[in-house]
Amino acid sequence: MRGERSKATLYAKRYPLYAKKKEEMMLDDLVISEAIIKSFMEDFLQSIKLDVAIAGAGPAGLIAGYCLAKEGKKVAIFERKLSVGGGMWGGGMMFNKIVIQEESKRILNELGVRTKEYKKGYYLADSIEAVAGLAFQAVKKGVKIFNLISVEDVMIRGEKITGLVLNWSSVEMAKLHVDPLSIGCRVAVDATGHDSELARIVEKKIGPRLKTESGGIMGEKPMWAEVGEKTIVDNTKEVYPGLYVAGMAANAVFGGPRMGPIFGGMLLSGEKVARMISKRLKTRTPE
């Protein structure tokens, strides 16, 4: 109390404008820092054992997280970049609109994102509104999103994914020799987009043992929206025990075409992976 008062007097002398504020609460820079550090550490510790760990906060990862949290699952998303939303912000060639089809319109509408019919079966949404809606609703449902953290490896025990290995993206970018930390999960989702990074890590570390035709990553095929949007939902499945693929990663791993700036398939894929995982975690004894 004495300290507070003398601080106020000091400020009042140095900055006359503060004289009026003398009796008011003063802002303490150290309290601000302490609040951030403590609260982040609490969140991080809370996430050390998860039901579901998702790599990638693009549209597929965000909707998967949202649906899983709605089912009461403890879920966190680890995103390499500063921003969430993956490739959705830029719409098509930086024209920031996205197209979605009839079946997935209800998903955006549930999140409060507006859609407008363009032609029968084609709906438009503002890409910024779509990303904002996805991220906001996911967080509100209880998904913990950690941005600026990259998944650099996986933990495998007894031929099953049991966790993800994390590092700051800045460490990765600066190529610093800093060891990572690990978190545990009952199930992991590779929602890393075109690069399907988690499936790639598994293939690289233990060989061609994925549940694909070749055992390895089949690779994404050329643009074909009609087929790509269908296969992406079919390809959303478990690719290695405990590891599911969703979104663009599903077509990259199982060899489906790309589809350009139509995003219905990403949403349906995220929803499907959440449904599959929820069912599995309900029927299994907690590990």
Ligand code: 48H
């Ligand atoms: C942490 C990581 C890591 C890692 C990557 O690319 P995304 O938007 O992926 P989807 O599948 O949700 O959506 C795909 C869509 O955006 C798209 O690209 C389409 C429709 N393309 C069609 C076409 O023809 O091109 O998001 C993936 C996210 C990104 O934010 C990455 O930064 C992040 O995953 N990420 N995060 N650890 N190792 N790798």
